[in-house]
Structures are given as structure tokens and as C-alpha cells.
Amino acid sequence: MPLFDRILIANRGEIAVRLLRACRELGISPVAVYSEVDREALHVRLADEAILLGPAAPAESYLNMEKVIAAALQSGAAAVHPGYGFLSENAGFARRAAAAGLVFIGPPPGAIDAMGDKAAARVLMQSSGVPVVPGVQDVADDKALAKAAKDIGFPVLVKAAAGGGGKGMRVVNASADLLESAAAARREALNAFGDDRLILEKYVARGRHVEIQVLADQHGNTVHLFERECSVQRRHQKIIEETPSPLLDDDLRSAMGDAAVAAAQAVGYTNAGTVEFIVDPDTRAFYFLEMNTRLQVEHPITEAITGLDLAQWQIRIAAGERLPFQQADLTPHGHAIECRLYAEDPATGFLPSTGTLLAFDLPSGPGVRVDSGVTEGSEISVHYDPLMAKLIVHAGDRPAALRRMQTALSETVVLGVTTNREFLLDVLQHPVFAAGEATTRFIEEHLPNWRPATSVPPAALIAAALAELRAPASSNGATPAADADPYSPWARPTGFRMGGG
Amino acid sequence: MKFTYTSNGQEHTLTLEKHGDGYRARIGEQTFEVELLGAENGAVHFRLDGVPHRARVALDGPQKRWVAVAGRTYTLEKSGPARRRGHDGGAGGGQVAAPMPGQIRAVLVAEGDEVVQGQPLLLMEAMKMEIRIAAPRAGIVAVLRAAVGATVNKDDVLVEIA
Structure with a gap:
């Protein structure tokens, strides 16, 4: 089956670059989109064609469905890859792309909808034999809420049924705080999602976040590509992921893998997706949290241990190709770790930081891969x-992977x-992480x-x-002020040597 | 030549003088023999008492210096005779500075308002994060330099409480 001639990549940063490369290797012409502040971005430079969407604000650029679809049609692309974030889990976008004659590289819109409503997904998962965290998805009033919380036992988690991203989510440790927390969660949920329905769940305080990668073609074949452990998180966002999980043994891996495949099949899933679970390390019980109906940030570690290129498989599946392997053919090899390099300050509660990259040296060597969306000179x-x-x-x-990282x-x-x-280095060197025992509360x-x-x-x-001696810092410029001193070694393209070094 | 750098509120003074083919560095009571091996494209290669070091240095404006050496990164503030104003504690006292770069989402007070300690003054948003900026102490809002929708830089003084 022929693949697409051109694909529009509806994203930016490292994932846009990664998808561009997948297109190139498949002989597909990649088209980029960008906002006004991303004119000089790496993904724009690497694409065959780049189309300006609009101003920096996501609503006027990367999140703007009309502009993205118009760009795809203008470029002559046959398909759209949404990456992660932005429009990737927007069923409305998937439908509009299809209506415009474009292939959406991702699951069917119905599957995105089914997993997007957390309350409905809970019910569906339960009926499909996938274990869910003990809890209730329909709490009519405060009285029902109080009773349900008592039945489940504190601590409990109240979260928005329509939710995601930690919004409208509250941990409640005692019954005295329940109603106030629920009211606050409802307000947040209404603001963020226009829907104030809540779910009440048992809070697994020292859980491990373990997720299963699934891959499903359009011919009824669904496999899982093992797990990723992502317990090290700040503000409910992952910073280090690894596979295999130090917690899992073959039995638990296989049980979780089967559950993930069942979850995907229950919603008629195709393409790449991830089923997230929380695992209680004491009881080794695992519970469905949610399904991410897109490619994940941390997909490269799965690529490392399976040797499969997930981004390329997404494209091939969308084009109608059949998976040439079955579950029994898949064996993981070795250990892979990912660290996310963020522009943020861990010393001030991980607040984002900005600036110009004055120097940006990346590592290399055997077994080292870097997926980056920026270069020296880039503006964050x-x-x-x-x-x-x-x-x-x-x-x-x-141990070898830890040393390599x-x-x-x-x-x-x-x-x-x-x-x-x-901060990442200090996490890797921490005895609890080194022992493979970090929970989702590790950082706090x-x-x-x-x-x-x-x-x-x-x-x-x-x-x-x-450096000061060699480059009198009279300028405000970000680069060494070579022009200030014609004899400065910084000014010479061939560099400078003295003292026999 | 004398250099003064501040890092985390601590001042470090260094003197560097020509000595043979290289330099002699003095930091407090300690002296070091320094041999410059190379300096190009923001990399400084030198021997410190015979031990080779390879550092990356970036000059960020007239005062800020970034140094990466031996696996760690340091930010130094160069104190020159040029100016030493505006760095006396930054957001100390009644000054409220932006803790991160971003956009002002809401302004909850007006100039002349009386506020109590901990009272929310502004809401800011950056990179999908929303944070609340509260009054560091009780007083009157003397200066308000924040408008809804405005983009501000880290450490910009947004509110002054008298």
C-alpha cells in the first residue's frame, strides 16, 4: 500500500523535528507549520515547506483548527500528524480533518471521545474487565459524595470527569475537608472544561505510575509494546521515564499488557496509544487511570527496547498497513531511560525560565539519543x-543505563x-531512585x-x-563581544592557542 | 586585574595577574597558578595548578556570566564600578516582582488599595501554569505596574506596597 506523498506536521519543538525525520526516512515530504515567534525554529528549517499560521498565542496558531487544515490543503498534504499536546486529542479536529479529505494520523475520533470522558471511560473499562481505581463516577449531591468517600476510605481523590492535566483534581485526606475540596474542584472543572461533574476515587498515595504502549492496525491486530515507568513527576508531569519498570515481573507485565490491549479494543482503538495505570507497590494491584490517545513524549524509550520506530508505524498504520508481527514475536532488549531537559528552575518550584540559548552542547556516543527542538541561539x-x-x-x-545517562x-x-x-542528575544519584523504588511522591x-x-x-x-580578559564585555549582546577587541581570540574563526595546549 | 562576582548573594573577589607565560589567581587567602591553553567559541581551556579544566563561558549582557565547568553550571553576577543599583534585594520589603516571565491574567487590586499580608494581588500565567501573586506584607498599594494581558519578565517589579 502506498504511503502518503506529503504530511503536514501540526506541531512544534522536538516532536515536530522527530516527526519530520520519520517522514524523511519513509520518503514522505514533510510540511511544517509555525507561529510568528517560531520563524527561525529548527522544525521550520528542516521542513520541505513551512506555512505561517499566525501569532504566538496557541489559539491563533497551533491550536487553530481552521488554519491548520487550510495549511494542509494549501500544501497538498494527504495527511496530518498532530504530535502530542495541541490538537492531538481533539476528536473535533480529527473529524474536521477527515471531512476536508485529510487522513488524521491517530485513532478514530470515536476512540478519542470514549477515552476523553473520564467517567464514561471508567464504566467502559470496568465492563471490559480492566481494573479501575475503587471509586464512583456519579455523585449526585454532597450527601452521596460523603457516603461514597466513607465507603472508599480516605485519602480520596476528587477529579473532574471531563478533566485532565491535574485541573479540577484534589487529594482529600479527611472527611472534614471533603465538601470544600469538592466545591473547589467543581469550580475549577467548570472553568476549565465547562463541565462540573466529578469522579471520586481512592487515592493511591505511594503509587507507581506505569503505562503500557499499545499499537493497533486497522485490520484488527492489537499488540502492546511493554511498559514505561514514569513515577518521577513534578506537578503531575513526568521528568524521568524508564523501561522496563524496576517494579514489574513477567507476570505483572503480562497481566498489565493484556489489560491495556483489552482497554484499546474496548474503544475500537487504532494507531499508537498509551494506557496509564497506577500500581500499588505493596499489593502489586494495578488500576486504570486513563488512556492517552496519541504518541507520548516518552515514546523513544519504547523504541529503544523494541527496535520499532513508533512515529513511522503511526504513519504506516494510518495508511492502512498491517502489523507484520504478533505479541509473541515481541521481546524487549536492555534498559532505556529518558530525561526531559526543561527550561525551568527546580529551586523555585519548577517555574518556567526563559532566555536565549548562549551555549547548547548535547551529548553523544553509543546508546545515546537526543531529540531536541532547539539549537544554540534559540529563544525560549x-x-x-x-x-x-x-x-x-x-x-x-x-545500572549501565543509569551510568550512561x-x-x-x-x-x-x-x-x-x-x-x-x-536536578535530574541528583535524582539519578538518589539512593531511592537508584534502588528502583521511586513513587509518584518521590520529589516531594x-x-x-x-x-x-x-x-x-x-x-x-x-x-x-x-573569558572576561579575552573578551571585554562592553556590549549587551548575548555573544562574546568580539568586535570590542580586534585581538581577542574569540574573534578568530580558527581559535586561539597559547602555552602549548 | 580584579574581578568581583556575586552568586547566591555571596561575593567572590578574584585577582588575576600576569605571571610568566600564564597568570596567578588570588581568591581570598588562596593562590593558584593558571595557564591558559585556549579560548575559542565560548570555551576556555586552562590548567589550574597543573590540572586541566575545560569550561564553557557565556557573557549574558554587561553583568551576567554563565559558567559550566566539571559538570556543574554557575551563574555569576559581575559587580563592576559601572553600577550596583537595583540589586539591593530585588523584591525585598514592599516590592513584588514577577517570579517568572509570563502574562498578567488578572489584576485584583488598584493603586491606593489597602492590602493585608497574603492577599492575592495578581494572577500570572506562563507555559500552561497559573500562579497567584500575593502581598508580602500589609500596606497600601503605592505603585501598580501590571495590566491584564501584559507580558512581563522575571524579576520585573509589578507592585510596590508602601
Whole structure:
């Protein structure tokens, strides 16, 4: 079956670059879209054609369905890949793309809808034999809510039925706080989603976040590509992922894999998707949380251990190809870890940081992969997600992968923008993480109030002074002020050597 | 030559003087022999008491310096004779500065309003995060430099409470 001639990539940053590369390797011409602040972005430079959507605000650019579809039609693309975030889990967009004659590279809109409503998904999963967190999805009034919470037992989690992204979500530790928290969650849910229905669930306080990658073609074949553990999170967002999970054994892996396949089949899923579970490490019971009906940020670690290119398979499945393997043919190899390099300051509660990348050195070597959407000189703005790059390592076993990631992070240099690089290094070196025992509360329990090393070593001061001597810093420019001193070594393209170095 | 850098509120003074083919550096009571091996494209390669070091240095405006050496990154503020104003505590006292770059979503007070400690003053949003900015102490809103929809930088003073 022929693949598409052209695909429009409706995204930006590292995922747009990653999808561009998948297109190239399949002989497909990639088309990029961009907002006014992304004119110079890497994904724009690498595409065959790039179409301006509009101003920086997502609603006027990457989230604007009409503009994205018009760009696809204008470019002559046959299909649209939404990446993650933005329009990726928007069933309305999938339908409009189809109505415009474009193939949406993702699941059918009905599957997105079915998984998007958390309350309906709970019911559907239960009836499909997929374990869900003990709880209730229809709480008519405060009285019913109080009774349900008592039956489930505290702590409980109240969350928006229509929700996602931590909005409208509250942990309630005691019955005295229940009604107030529920009212606040309803308000947030109504603001964010226009829907104030709540779900009440048992809160698994020290759970492990383990998700299963699934892949389904349009011919009825659904397989899982094993798990990813993503327990290390801040503000309900992942920062480190690994596979295999240090918690799982073959029995649990196979039970969770079967449950994920059942979940996907229950909604008629096709393409790549991820079923998220919370696992209680004490009882080893696992519960369905939600299904992400798109490619995940952390998909590269699954690619590393399976040798499959998920982005390419998304395209091939969308074009109607059949999976040439079955579950029994799949075996994971080695251990893979991903660290997300964010423009954020872990010392101030992970607040986003901005600036110009004055230096950006990325690691390389055997088993090291970097998916990056920025380069030296790139501007990190306030408009979008602060993910700059993902470092992915693959090695024979977990200890070797950990060492490889430490080396990769140590080689990484980012100047000009504050990042979480050193925080990531400290997580990797923490004995609880090293032992494979980190839960979703790891950061708040083990690295609260984290601060970077405060003492400045002589070498740092001397390096700064030497740079100063060599490049009189009279300018405001971000680059060394070579023009200020014609004899400055910074000015010479061939560099500078003295003292026989 | 004398250099003064501030990092995390701590001041470090360094003197660097020519010494043979290289330099002698003095930091407090300590002295170091420094041999410059190379400096190109923002990389500084030098020997410190015989031990080789490879650092990346970026000059960020007239005062801010970024240094990566031995796997760690440092930000230094160069104190020159040029100016030392505006760095006396930043958001100390009644000044309320933006904790992150972003957009003002809501302004909850007006100039002249009396506020109590902890009272929300502004809502800011950046990169999908919303944060509430509260009064650091009780007082009167003397200056308000925030309008709904405005984009602000980190450390911009948005409100002054007298």
C-alpha cells in the first residue's frame, strides 16, 4: 500500500523535528507549520515547506483548527500528524480533518471521545474487565459524595470527569475537608472544561505510575509494546521515564499488557496509544487511570527496547498497513531511560525560565539519543511548553543505563537559560531512585526544597575572569563581544592557542 | 586585574595577574597558578595548578556570566564600578516582582488599595501554569505596574506596597 506523498506536521519543538525525520526516512515530504515567534525554529528549517499560521498565542496558531487544515490543503498534504499536546486529542479536529479529505494520523475520533470522558471511560473499562481505581463516577449531591468517600476510605481523590492535566483534581485526606475540596474542584472543572461533574476515587498515595504502549492496525491486530515507568513527576508531569519498570515481573507485565490491549479494543482503538495505570507497590494491584490517545513524549524509550520506530508505524498504520508481527514475536532488549531537559528552575518550584540559548552542547556516543527542538541561539519564550530536549539512553541493564545517562547529562551544557539538568542528575544519584523504588511522591518526599550547589569553585571564577580578559564585555549582546577587541581570540574563526595546549 | 562576582548573594573577589607565560589567581587567602591553553567559541581551556579544566563561558549582557565547568553550571553576577543599583534585594520589603516571565491574567487590586499580608494581588500565567501573586506584607498599594494581558519578565517589579 502506498504511503502518503506529503504530511503536514501540526506541531512544534522536538516532536515536530522527530516527526519530520520519520517522514524523511519513509520518503514522505514533510510540511511544517509555525507561529510568528517560531520563524527561525529548527522544525521550520528542516521542513520541505513551512506555512505561517499566525501569532504566538496557541489559539491563533497551533491550536487553530481552521488554519491548520487550510495549511494542509494549501500544501497538498494527504495527511496530518498532530504530535502530542495541541490538537492531538481533539476528536473535533480529527473529524474536521477527515471531512476536508485529510487522513488524521491517530485513532478514530470515536476512540478519542470514549477515552476523553473520564467517567464514561471508567464504566467502559470496568465492563471490559480492566481494573479501575475503587471509586464512583456519579455523585449526585454532597450527601452521596460523603457516603461514597466513607465507603472508599480516605485519602480520596476528587477529579473532574471531563478533566485532565491535574485541573479540577484534589487529594482529600479527611472527611472534614471533603465538601470544600469538592466545591473547589467543581469550580475549577467548570472553568476549565465547562463541565462540573466529578469522579471520586481512592487515592493511591505511594503509587507507581506505569503505562503500557499499545499499537493497533486497522485490520484488527492489537499488540502492546511493554511498559514505561514514569513515577518521577513534578506537578503531575513526568521528568524521568524508564523501561522496563524496576517494579514489574513477567507476570505483572503480562497481566498489565493484556489489560491495556483489552482497554484499546474496548474503544475500537487504532494507531499508537498509551494506557496509564497506577500500581500499588505493596499489593502489586494495578488500576486504570486513563488512556492517552496519541504518541507520548516518552515514546523513544519504547523504541529503544523494541527496535520499532513508533512515529513511522503511526504513519504506516494510518495508511492502512498491517502489523507484520504478533505479541509473541515481541521481546524487549536492555534498559532505556529518558530525561526531559526543561527550561525551568527546580529551586523555585519548577517555574518556567526563559532566555536565549548562549551555549547548547548535547551529548553523544553509543546508546545515546537526543531529540531536541532547539539549537544554540534559540529563544525560549513564555508561549509554549518549556521542554527543550529529551536525552534517551539505551544499555544492557539498568545500572549501565543509569551510568550512561549520568555521563550524558554531565556532557550537556546549557548556558543562557536555567534548566533542570542538575536536578535530574541528583535524582539519578538518589539512593531511592537508584534502588528502583521511586513513587509518584518521590520529589516531594526526597528532594523537597532542592537547591543547586551553592559554593562556587575557584575554577568557575577563574574561567569567568579568563573569558572576561579575552573578551571585554562592553556590549549587551548575548555573544562574546568580539568586535570590542580586534585581538581577542574569540574573534578568530580558527581559535586561539597559547602555552602549548 | 580584579574581578568581583556575586552568586547566591555571596561575593567572590578574584585577582588575576600576569605571571610568566600564564597568570596567578588570588581568591581570598588562596593562590593558584593558571595557564591558559585556549579560548575559542565560548570555551576556555586552562590548567589550574597543573590540572586541566575545560569550561564553557557565556557573557549574558554587561553583568551576567554563565559558567559550566566539571559538570556543574554557575551563574555569576559581575559587580563592576559601572553600577550596583537595583540589586539591593530585588523584591525585598514592599516590592513584588514577577517570579517568572509570563502574562498578567488578572489584576485584583488598584493603586491606593489597602492590602493585608497574603492577599492575592495578581494572577500570572506562563507555559500552561497559573500562579497567584500575593502581598508580602500589609500596606497600601503605592505603585501598580501590571495590566491584564501584559507580558512581563522575571524579576520585573509589578507592585510596590508602601
